Amino acid sequence: MTVLDPTIAQRLKRTTDGLVPAVVQQHDTGEVLMLGWMDDEALARTLTTGRATYWSRSRQEYWVKGESSGHRQWVKEVRLDCDGDTLLVKVDQEGAACHTGDRTCFDAALLGPVEASA
Template structure:
């Protein structure tokens, strides 16, 4: 296991499982694509490989977005919010970001079309 830069690691505020939420956004349009979870290793891999790498809470393993589907995320920028408890990962997304085949995991408007 490799290690994350200590200066970055010191700024991260992790949950009880050692994870930080990572909001993934299309770099040129601002479209929010998905939410993933990163620990220090996933963030290190993302920063060093330029590929969106996350911790799967259900499978208990690391996964690289698009590794099996081909819908890769090429990381353009990674930012840490002012509180140190959320990451913003700006990517160039190839194909759909959602496992359902939708462009984004956030495609349902809960307010609906008749919101006034």
């Protein structure tokens, strides 16, 4: 078990499941790649290994991005938002970030134009 720095742990606002959403972004282009979930252990592993580690809500286990697919995420920086309830993980993505094989999980069809209201 990897222990998260207490000063960081104190700032986190977690869901009732003990998780914090982690928005993952390509460090040099700003491209949003995916959304993952981290608990204290996953965040501590990410910060100490430099490899993005998440908590799988469906499998109920930790997973290191790219461990089986080879599509690794090399962590460049991690930031906590002003409310302490969301992480921004900037990575150097190798290959696809999405389990579908797409570069980003946000490549799906556009939902439609946004109409501004007056």
